Amino acid sequence: MKISFLIHTIYGIGGTIRTTLNLAEELADRHEVEIVSVFRHRDIPLFDIDPRVTVVPLVDTRPSSPTNEKEHPLLLQPAEYFPRNEARYKEYGKLTDERVRAHYATAGSDADVVIGTRPGLSAYVAQFAPTGAVLIGQEHMTHHHHKTALRKEMYAHLDALDAYVTVSEGDARVWRERMPLPATRVLAIPNSVPEPPVAPSDVSGKTVVAAGRLSPEKQYHVLIDAFAKVVKAHPDWDLRIYGWGTERDKLLARIEELGLYNSVRLMGPHSPIEPEWAKGAIAASTSRHESFGMTLVEAMRCGLPVVSTDCDYGPREILADGEDGILVPVGDADAVATALLTLIDDEELRRKMGAAALRNARRFHPARVAEQYEELFGELRTAAAQRAEAGGYAPVADCVVEPDGAVTVTLAGPRRDGLHLACVRTDDRTDDHRFPFDAEGRATVPADAVFHEGIWEGSVELPGSGRRVRITTRSIDQRGAMRARERVTGGVRTLIPYPSKPKKQLLLRSWVRPVHAEAADVQVSRGEITVSGELIGAAPAPDAPTLIVRRRGRGSVDLTYPGTWLGDGRFRFTFPAAGPAAHQTAANQWWDLLVRYAPGAEPVRLARVLDDIVDKGPVFGYPATRLRKKRPYALLRIAARRLRGLPQQYVRVRPAYADTNDLLVNVADVPVK
Template identity: 80%
Template structure:
């Protein structure tokens, strides 16, 4: 079997590099293994690489190399296939897109298994790996570590993999709950740590050892503060911290300020680290977050009991509290000090826990971890075959909005036993399924309860459960033009199909408003803005005409929120009309570009209804419903620009523009923004 690891760089130092090498070396004894390093930034890797492993660098970024490609024309262009919200996006380019694609179409085409070692590289695996290969993504951070925008961007790529592997069961559980992937196995396999080349510590020393990147999330300041309590009682003990990172100078300053410079040492990076662990008697970790905890396992394999914060997710799955280490609350300096003193004052307990640590950490041996991977590879061969079948299926459908609001989706190529799967793009746990009949037709009933948002439509294949996105051919949206005539007990609803961009995948836009004010005509004249509209749904029957005229609320978003209110007039049975001056929000401007919501209070004691236009067939109002812009001379600069305004000394007049427009949710907004000075 040929196994290919795709990694950012194999030439540096770090947990992902180390664990990749540990696993690759163990697998190399039974399989053909390659490590594809997207970048090569130094001549020789910092970690030793087993000669049985083939290393394939794709882009040379070594400063002194004659083949340095930092200025390659494609390297200077933004990547198209690497996720835009990935932390390393700026380092990737059209050149990385091209090189990864070329490798797996050429020399790497024979790979039976391809493993991506970070989110962006898992996306590359999903898009470029050879047909028929088992596709695996590894999560070396955690679900919660990533921003919502990246999780949303990654969903389609993870959905295309055969398996997604986290390093802790806690994180796998979060993925399964918050990002369900019906055709992708989501499971936990821990990182591997080899048996150390040195004998375990005998726990007789007087040194506490910590190791890891000197970064804020490691909270070494908590460890230093705790050690200050320890050394006040046990001055013969010292603390050694191994690693490098941006917090080094802050930590050095803290050590000096606390007078600990004779007992706390910043040792710098060491490789191999095992001989340094073995010099210690106790290991310590005070991280506020750990996806796994490689250093904990390293210390345990070297015979050290570990005092660690009980942070998500790794430590509690590595340390048996009270048996091979002690877990303490995150950020609790006193608890860390107490746990250290407990082990310091009881050498027999240290020895007992250290021996247990050696025994318990054997489950992280590369041979044990590699067997879990190999068993998974075998299990996933069937999944890979089903995925290849799904990849060959490209469903195309027509969609009609019926007069009552129901949708009819008809596949041009019917698939027996398939279902129409509609998944909300910003909440993947929210899914509706509707069966296709033998003719390839599925009906979304008019009373189907879709939450507000964008929904992606796929064919869910029988057996594998794999979803294949539908390409829209013909969309008949006429039924949505009469959404305002339909009544629902829970408010107003509208479900409109539309083609996504650029691939024309079938999407649904759902609006659900318990209380709704539907915007109508907007007129901009002489510095005034007039908005007409109509209360719809249950709100229409709650309008309190006896309580006075309706009130328009113009509310600034964000910090410094403020309401401007304007009485309007009732028109007909449920209509309203308001007029307000464009100069009013402009006079309160406090940012270069700010937004104001429009809301209608239709009864004195009622929650105001957001003014929006959602009861028709136009999904994106902003580009279509365009209104004149009002430009005003700025009477006073807002606070952030007063200095800049004084600097102009009258040489250029500042202006502000006020425009009324629709957001991507089709809510009506007022935008106040500076006009650039020319």
């Protein structure tokens, strides 16, 4: 079997590099293994690499290399296939797109298994790996570590993988709960740590050892504060912290401030680190977050008991509290000090825990971890074959909005048995609906189906595997949506199918509002804006309705204006454009429009949703009214206004629709010519 790891760079230092090498070298006993390093930024890797493992660098960024490609025109162009919200997006470009695709497209890259080692590389695997290969993404951080935008962007890529492997069961559980992937197996396999090349510690020394990046999330200041309490009781003990990072100067300042310069040492990076662990009697970790905790396992494999914060997720799955280490609350220096003193004061307990740590850490040996991966590879071969079959299936469909509001999706081309229309909400992947296709290839979303407000993706779910394939639309008949107002009983609930751009994949836009203010005519004239509309889902109060014009962003401001009821729930508001213009605090600002229809009632947004136009922003163009700018919105403007000869400045006020079809008002500076 040929196994290919795709990594950002194999030439540096770090947990992902170390654990990739551990696994690759163990697998190389029985398989052909390659490590594809997207970048090569130095001549020789910092870690030794087993000669049985083939290293394939793709882009040369070595400063002194005659083939340095850091200024390659294609590398300077934005990547098209690497997720835009990935932390390393700016380092990637069209050149990396092309090199990764070319590597896996060549005859020599006939990998049976391809493993991406970070989100963006998992996306590359999903898009470029050979057809029929087992596709695996590794999560070396955590679900919570990634921004919502990245998780949204990654969904389609993760959905195309055969498995997504986290390093802790706690994180795998969160992924399964927050982002269901019906056809992708989400599971946990821990990182591996080989047997150290040195004899284990006898824990008889007087040194506490910690290791890792000197970065904020490691919270070494907590460990230093805790050690100040240790030194008061045991001035003959010392603390050594190994690693490099941005917090070094701050930590040195803290050490000096506490007078610990004779007891605490910042040792810098060391590789291999095992001889340094073996010098210690106790290991310590005070991280705020740990996806796994490689240093904990390394220390345990060297026979050290560990004092660690009980952070998400790794430590509690690595340590047996009270058996081979002690777990303490995150950020609690007193608790860290108490745990350290417990082990310092009781050498017998320290020896007992050190022996247990040495014994328990054997489960992280590369051979055991590699066995779990090999079992996974075998289990996923069938899934890979099904995915390859699905990859040749590209469903095309016609959609119709029926007069009663139901949506019918009819597949074009040959019929297949057991297919379902699957709809999932893009901002909450746990919100999921399935509707069977009948013998004619037709699936119907009933008019009373509960689709929460938002954007939904339409796919065909294949039988057996549960794999989903996005639907490409051929034609969409939205005429039934034009009758949405006729169907209103109570609040608003409407569902409109439409094609994505530019791929024309099926999307559905849902609006659900128990009480709704439907916008109608909008007039702009003589510095005033007049909006009329209709209240739906609530009875208007006898009092006049109130329009709230609310500034978005920090320092929100509400401007209120009285309106008029016109009968049958219809209303009209007129307000001066000078109102929001006078409260402008930036060159370009947006204001929401809300209707309070009764005293004490929660205001509802003005929006236009009861028709067939999904995105009204580009379609409904309203004129702007231009006002003379009476006062600047920043101190720089105040200073500039005192200078003579500057032209008069103006502000433009214009109604417009947001992508949610809520009606807004935009206040923006008019460029001075």
